[in-house]
Amino acid sequence: MRVLVAFLMILTVAACQKEATRSVSIETSPNGHAFAFMPIDEEGVTDVTITIAWPHAWPYDGTRNPAVPYVGTQLIHSGGTEALQSKEIGELFQDKNAVAHLYARADHVIGELSFPQNHQDIIIPIVAELLAQPQFEPKWIDRIKRNTYQNQAQASVQTANKMWMVGRAMILGDSPLYEFTSMPDLDRLLLTSRGHLTAWHQETLVQEGAVIAVAGAITAQRAGEAVDALLAGLPVDGPEIAPRPKGNYAPRKILLHVPQAKKTTLGFLGSVPSTDQNLGAVELLITDLFGMADGPLFTAIRTDMRASYGFQVGATNIDRANRVMFINGEVEPKDLNEAVERVLRAYDIYRRNPDLTGLEALKVATADRVAKNVQYVDVAARIMLEAMLDGVDPALAVSLPQSFHDVTEDEFESTLRTYFPQDLIIVAASADATALTGACVITKPQEVANCP
Amino acid sequence: MTKRWVFITICVGVLGLGLSVFYLTLDTEQPDFIVIEDDRFASVHLIPDDQTDLLRATVLFPYGEAHNPFAEGLAHYVEHLAWLNMTQNDPSAGVSHSNAWTSHRAMAYWLQADRNTLPAQLENLLKLTEPITLDRKFALEERLILQREYDYRYAERVLAPVYEKLHRVLYEDQGLGRSVIGTKEEIGQFSLEQARMFHQGTHQLSTAHLIIYGDISARKLRRILSRLSMPSSPKVSAYPSGVSVPDASLTHRETQHFPRLKRATYFYAQLLAEPLCDSELSCRAALRFVENLLTSALPEGLAGPLQYDAFIAQDIRITLDYIPDNPTIVFQFSAATDRGVGSHELEQSFLQSLSKILERGVSQNSFDRIKARALGKLDLVQDRPSFTQEAVIDALANGRVPVGYTQWRQAVEALELADIEKVFQTLNQEGRRVTMIATPQDN
Numbered sequence: 001m002r003v004l005v006a007f008l009m010i011l012t013v014a015a016c017q018k019e020a021t022r023s024v025s026i027e028t029s030p031n032g033h034a035f036a037f038m039p040i041d042e043e044g045v046t047d048v049t050i051t052i053a054w055p056h057a058w059p060y061d062g063t064r065n066p067a068v069p070y071v072g073t074q075l076i077h078s079g080g081t082e083a084l085q086s087k088e089i090g091e092l093f094q095d096k097n098a099v100a101h102l103y104a105r106a107d108h109v110i111g112e113l114s115f116p117q118n119h120q121d122i123i124i125p126i127v128a129e130l131l132a133q134p135q136f137e138p139k140w141i142d143r144i145k146r147n148t149y150q151n152q153a154q155a156s157v158q159t160a161n162k163m164w165m166v167g168r169a170m171i172l173g174d175s176p177l178y179e180f181t182s183m184p185d186l187d188r189l190l191l192t193s194r195g196h197l198t199a200w201h202q203e204t205l206v207q208e209g210a211v212i213a214v215a216g217a218i219t220a221q222r223a224g225e226a227v228d229a230l231l232a233g234l235p236v237d238g239p240e241i242a243p244r245p246k247g248n249y250a251p252r253k254i255l256l257h258v259p260q261a262k263k264t265t266l267g268f269l270g271s272v273p274s275t276d277q278n279l280g281a282v283e284l285l286i287t288d289l290f291g292m293a294d295g296p297l298f299t300a301i302r303t304d305m306r307a308s309y310g311f312q313v314g315a316t317n318i319d320r321a322n323r324v325m326f327i328n329g330e331v332e333p334k335d336l337n338e339a340v341e342r343v344l345r346a347y348d349i350y351r352r353n354p355d356l357t358g359l360e361a362l363k364v365a366t367a368d369r370v371a372k373n374v375q376y377v378d379v380a381a382r383i384m385l386e387a388m389l390d391g392v393d394p395a396l397a398v399s400l401p402q403s404f405h406d407v408t409e410d411e412f413e414s415t416l417r418t419y420f421p422q423d424l425i426i427v428a429a430s431a432d433a434t435a436l437t438g439a440c441v442i443t444k445p446q447e448v449a450n451c452p
Numbered sequence: 453m454t455k456r457w458v459f460i461t462i463c464v465g466v467l468g469l470g471l472s473v474f475y476l477t478l479d480t481e482q483p484d485f486i487v488i489e490d491d492r493f494a495s496v497h498l499i500p501d502d503q504t505d506l507l508r509a510t511v512l513f514p515y516g517e518a519h520n521p522f523a524e525g526l527a528h529y530v531e532h533l534a535w536l537n538m539t540q541n542d543p544s545a546g547v548s549h550s551n552a553w554t555s556h557r558a559m560a561y562w563l564q565a566d567r568n569t570l571p572a573q574l575e576n577l578l579k580l581t582e583p584i585t586l587d588r589k590f591a592l593e594e595r596l597i598l599q600r601e602y603d604y605r606y607a608e609r610v611l612a613p614v615y616e617k618l619h620r621v622l623y624e625d626q627g628l629g630r631s632v633i634g635t636k637e638e639i640g641q642f643s644l645e646q647a648r649m650f651h652q653g654t655h656q657l658s659t660a661h662l663i664i665y666g667d668i669s670a671r672k673l674r675r676i677l678s679r680l681s682m683p684s685s686p687k688v689s690a691y692p693s694g695v696s697v698p699d700a701s702l703t704h705r706e707t708q709h710f711p712r713l714k715r716a717t718y719f720y721a722q723l724l725a726e727p728l729c730d731s732e733l734s735c736r737a738a739l740r741f742v743e744n745l746l747t748s749a750l751p752e753g754l755a756g757p758l759q760y761d762a763f764i765a766q767d768i769r770i771t772l773d774y775i776p777d778n779p780t781i782v783f784q785f786s787a788a789t790d791r792g793v794g795s796h797e798l799e800q801s802f803l804q805s806l807s808k809i810l811e812r813g814v815s816q817n818s819f820d821r822i823k824a825r826a827l828g829k830l831d832l833v834q835d836r837p838s839f840t841q842e843a844v845i846d847a848l849a850n851g852r853v854p855v856g857y858t859q860w861r862q863a864v865e866a867l868e869l870a871d872i873e874k875v876f877q878t879l880n881q882e883g884r885r886v887t888m889i890a891t892p893q894d895n
Contacts, residue, residue, distance in 0.1 A: 047832055087749040087760040094748065095821055097828040116832065143763050146791035153714040158608050260712075263603040293551075306593045309601035330603040365564060368506045375503070376834060 024384060024395040029224035033231060035212035036384040036394035037220055040377060047097075048117050048216035049381035050226055053108040053389055055211075056204040057239040059180035059319075066180040067145070067189040068196045069104035069204070072134075074144045075197065076205075077102045079135045081126060086140075089126060098123045100130075106177060106319035107244070108211075108389070109204055113230075114378050117217045124229045131205055132233025136197050149189040156186070159261040160328070162445075163429035166256045167269050167326075168318065169448040170425055171247035181318060184445060206238040207231045213384035213394060216377040244321030247271070251423035254451055255430060255439040264430035266339055267328040268347075270421035272315050274323045276390040281403040282415045287313045287325065289362055290350050297327065300346040307335040311343070320389070325420065333432035340426060340436070347424070351416050356409055363404050371401035484840040484856025486670045490677055492657055497844050497854060498673055499665040501837035507570055507666030508841075510562040511577040512848050514661065514693045515654035518556040518627040522646040525598070525634020528554040529642050530651045532594050535561060537584045538576055556628050557695060558849035559654065567668060571676050574662070581655045581685040584648050591644050598639045606633055610712050611890055614719060617706070618888045622721050622782075624698040628775075653691045657682070661848045665841045694777045694851065697723065698884065705887040707795075716795040718765075718802070719786045719888040726779030727878035729871070733855055737863040738871045739772035739781065741822055742879075745872070746770050746809070750818045754785075757805040763790040764801045772875070776851050781878060795889045810880045819869045830861050 027037045058064050077100065080086040093100065098115035111131070115123045155161055165182045172178035183189070210231060214223040249271040273279055291297050291313030301308045311329035318324060327347070331339045373379050374397060384394035396403075428436050440451035488496040494514070517527040531554045552561040561580055565573040584591070606612050616631055623629030633639075664673055729735030747770050749755040758765040765787035773782040785806075789798050833839050840856035847854040855863070 044834055044836075085760070087756060090755075091749050091821075094825055097825065097832060116828065139763070143791060147766055150715045150788075150791075154610070157610070157712045157714075160608075262607040302597060306596050307600070309597055309604050330600055330607075332600075364566075365506060368504055372504055372835065372838075 022380075022398050024393075024397060025220075026394075027220045027224060029227045031228040031232070033207070033210070033212060033224075033227050035214055035223065035227050036388055037213075037223055038215040038380055038384060038397060039218065039220065040216050040380070045377060046116050046118070046217050047114055047377050048120065048214065048218045048223075048226075049112065049114045049378040050212070050214050050223075050230065051110065051112045051378075051381045051385045052230070053110050053211040053385055054204055054206065055107060055209050055238065055241050056104070056109050057241055058200055058204065059104075059106050060176050060242060060244070062176040062179070064176075064200075065188050065191060065196050066176065067148075067183065067192050068200045069109065069180075071141070071145050071148060071189065071192045072197050072200050072204075073102045073104050073109060074148065075136060075140060076130055076134045076201070078144065079130060079137065079140060081129045081133070081135070084126070089130075092126070093123070096123060100127060106181060106317075110385075112378065112382070117222075120218075120222065120226060124226050128229050128233055131230060134197075134201060136194050136201075138194065141192070141194060141197065145189050145192045149186055152183060152186050152189065159258055159263055159429045160265045162256055162258055163265045163267055163328075163427055165445045166254060166429070166442070166448060167267055167425065167427045169445040170252060170254060170427065171249060171269065171318065171322065171324070173248060174446070174449060175245070177245070177319060182445070202235055203239050206235045208236055208238040209241070211385060211388050213381045213388065215381040215384065215397070244319055247318070247322045249421065249425065251425055252451060253426040253436065253439045254448060255428045255433065255436040255441050256445070257431075257433040257441055257443050258429050259431055261429060261431040263330050264333045264336060264428065264432065264435060265328065265330055266336060266343075266428045267326060267426075268343060269425040269427065270325050270423070272323050272325045272421070273419050274320055274390075275317070275386070276320070276392065278390065278392050279415060279419065281400070282407045282411055283315055285359065285362060285366065285404065285407055285412060286416055286420065287315055288366065289354065289356075289359060290347070291327075292358070292362070295358070296346040296350045296355070297343065300342040301329065301331075301339060305335070305338065305342055307331045307339055327424075333430050333435035336428060336430065336435040337437050344424070348422075351420055351422070354413065354416060356412065359409065359412065363407060367401045367404040370404065374398075374400055484836070484858050485844055485854070488670060488674055488677065492682070493660050493662055494658065495848070496662045496673075496677065497664070498668070498670055499663065499837050499841045499844065499856070500667070500669070501665060502667045503835075503837070504666055505566065507565045507567070507664065507668060508562055509565055509570065509573050509577055510560055510663040510665075510845060511580060512558055512560040512661040512663065512845065513654050513656075513659055514558055514848065514851065515659070515691055516555045516557045516559055517630045517632045518695045519654065519691045519693065520630065520650060522650060523634065523638050523642060524631045525639055526642055526647060526650060527559060527654075528632055528634070529595065529598060529639070530554075530647050530654070531559045531561075532598065533584050533586060533591055533647055534559075534580045534651055534655060536590075536594065537582065537586050538579045540586060554632055555849060556630070556632060557693075557851060560845065560849065567672075570664075570668070571680065574676065575681055575683075577662075578657065578660070578680065579683050581657055581660070582683045583686065584651055588644060591647075595639050595642050598634075598642075599636050602633055602636050602639065610710050611717060614708060614717070614888050614890045617708070618719050618721055618886050621702075621704050621706075622723060622884065622886045624700075627695040628697070652686065652688050655685075656687070656690055657685060659690050659693070663841065663845055663848070665837065695775070697775055697778055697780045699723075699725075699778070699780075700884065701882060702884045702886070704885070705889075707889040707891060709891055709893050711893040713890055713892045716789045716798070716889065716891045717786065718789070718795055718798050719890070720784065720802070720885070722783040722883045722885040724781040724783060724878050724881050724883040726774075726781060727874040729874070732774065732776055732779075732853060733859065733863045734866065734871060735779070736774050736852075737860070737867055738875050739774055741826065741864070741867055741872055742875045743770055743772045744826065745814070745818065745822050746806075748822070750821065752809050752812070752814050752818050754802065754805055754809070758787065758798075758801055759790075762801070764793050765798055766790050774852070781875075783879060783883075795891055799887070799889070806879075810876050813876060814869060814872050816869060819872060823864070823867060826864050827861070830857070830864065833857065
């Protein structure tokens with residue numbers, strides 16, 4: 001009997017090694033910070049990812065310079081500490097195979113730190129100091145803001161980027177959020193001062209309101225210690241976060257005349273539910289089925305009309321209150337009107353009565369791809385974080401692949417009909433000002449306000 | 453009776469223990485990839501991965517734009533036509549039109565499958581070797597699609613002409629110096645007859661490399677392969693698959709002005725003789741090592757003098773590639789100027805810093821650090837089958853011997869300081885060099 005039990009135990013251990021299961025819990029650090037936690041005790045996993053989202057009010061405040069968060073996040077990331085220069089920190093991180101990112105989105109500043117678990121006691125104190133006491137050296141401030149200005153100026157000459165700027169202007173109007181997401185006046189980058197940066201840092205990187213997720217080869221105890229260390233040096237109180245305004249999605253048609261454009265770009269925009277409605281799986285299947293090769297959009301624009309290499313379809317957040325679906329691609333100016341007609345017709349038919357022939361295969365392929373991706377420690381941490389920001393159970397990081405399998409045809413069709421907009425905003429950019437019949441033609445994004 | 457039951461239990465226990473040990477051992481000793489002998493094809497590689505439910509089948513022909521004797525970009529047109537030709541007869545096969553790519557040295561296509569559909573999908577991929585019989589009008593219209601792809605990928609990439617000119621001069625306007633996409637004007641004039649000819653000479657079963665990735669055993673794959681219905685493709689002489697690399701000395705320096713450019717960018721490329729490596733694999737491992745070293749802010753790196761000690765450059769990119777045909781190293785460096793810095797200052801700083809670094813050589817400390825980083829990074833790779841799949845396809849697409857994760861890690865582990873010093877000595881040669889500087893209009 002004892003041998004039999006031992007044999008069964010051995011088999012069980014062998015089976016466990018092959019098929020580890022993950023779970024997510026909400027833990028509390030010694031200093032009282034709650035965080036989503038996914039321990040990963042699997043062969044080959046030795047790293048840890050800690051990700052933190054700080055809500056920030058800066059992008060919604062019209063009295064503030066919208067460029068500051070962009071410069072500030074780069075400076076903290078690039079700066080040194082009291083003891084170590086930037087160069088030395090960079091090389092130390094390389095030695096330890098650690099990676100840190102800090103970037104600004106509309107609603108949040110997101111920090112992500114990944115490191116092998118045996119280097120925790122070296123990496124965490126450095127990052128904690130970078131977060132709490134950024135050097136904001138004048139020569140680095142000057143460098144970062146001027147280089148960011150050059151990079152943004154370079155990106156802004158792209159016709160597609162100009163078109164999307166118009167799209168955001170149509171939705172957000174002349175608002176602080178438009179200023180933050182589009183940076184229409186790049187000179188504001190150059191006006192970023194040390195005072196701005198200090199003020200932004202003090203009110204944004206704080207303890208209160210920080211949303212935290214930790215995944216990887218780490219115990220809850222050590223995860224809690226790391227979280228506490230990262231937050232300990234930060235001010236406690238955070239900014240007041242006002243409700244986010246909803247944009248204007250009234251259907252309109254605008255063409256941005258760009259005389260020097262080398263291509264004509266066409267875009268469609270519409271409002272879809274924000275991610276806190278937890279429609280992520282079905283929304284992705286809806287956009288993918290519409291946009292995939294031999295799907296309705298591809299057939300309309302490429303196979304039948306022969307007008308485009310391919311149109312992209314997807315959904316993204318301007319901020320968490322404004323999630324948009326988009327359709328976009330390049331066509332010749334002479335094809336613009338017909339392309340608009342065909343896209344709208346294909347979308348309308350799809351929305352009302354989609355052909356679900358490829359749906360099952362798409363569900364399987366998507367679930368498989370997602371299942372592979374969520375195995376990565378950093379991906380798992382990100383999914384947990386985004387779930388928490390939506391008020392959704394962070395265990396989504398475990399259940400996400402299955403959620404694609406669970407989408408039924410009824411759910412697919414009803415989501416499409418109920419939540420995907422009937423009418424879309426149409427925006428284009430072209431060197432040909434006459435290419436889009438009936439469009440309000442503008443030469444600058446701010447002229448959107450003059451259009452009906 | 454009792455003794456008999458004890459005996460049976462012990463036997464079951466031992467057998468179970470043995471099976472468990474065997475099972476565990478089996479699991480940890482899975483090779484990165486398995487080569488399946490099949491003389492109908494150039495090669496068949498299986499990359500097993502039991503962590504995915506779906507399989508991916510790739511067919512790769514070791515011919516690309518470098519082998520194209522016709523208008524530039526025609527190889528890419530052939531890729532489009534071959535795919536359309538295959539899917540016109542079986543629309544259910546075409547999952548995505550982006551399941552194919554063309555490079556200088558290869559054209560590759562892939563399909564997803566499960567174990568039940570793998571035979572059919574393999575047969576679909578092999579149909580890419582069948583003559584192109586597309587409707588003529590439709591086939592010629594595909595040139596419009598390519599022109600739109602040009603718009604999507606290149607039309608407003610300000611520096612695209614600089615890259616193109618750099619490689620054209622470096623490779624004497626042939627082979628690796630040709631443009632894979634072509635120009636919009638040339639695309640519009642592609643000949644369908646020439647495309648058919650190039651397709652026939654390059655898309656043959658005997659030159660095809662099959663790469664199967666996913667949860668399938670070698671035994672099962674062999675069985676599937678043995679039962680495949682093979683397409684009837686005419687046998688024509690295949691193109692030679694190698695590429696020639698010029699070895700004549702050259703020093704070319706050119707400045708181009710771009711009104712839409714906001715900062716000056718400097719490009720440097722050099723062809724050098726191979727540094728007498730023990731093997732192609734050890735050479736590549738050493739080159740990757742030196743890439744990481746030169747990119748770092750260690751004393752042997754360029755980041756220190758150019759990005760930290762003085763603000764001279766941003767967006768530094770360094771690559772060291774290996775061309776196996778007449779073993780050649782391609783060293784490339786590019787960077788944009790930092791604020792207030794001119795392209796001349798960037799160039800001088802780069803050349804002087806590089807010269808000093810090569811003269812000083814590599815310290816043991818820096819060698820140890822870079823090696824530890826490389827091995828540490830490899831230890832963090834969670835998805836080793838995917839790593840291997842990418843590595844195998846990349847090798848076959850570039851005329852190299854495929855290696856998987858384990859072999860690559862072993863090659864990195866085996867590196868010694870002397871290997872790196874050999875690369876440094878190589879970089880100190882004159883070689884064939886091209887410098888391109890892109891500046892804003894008034895700089």
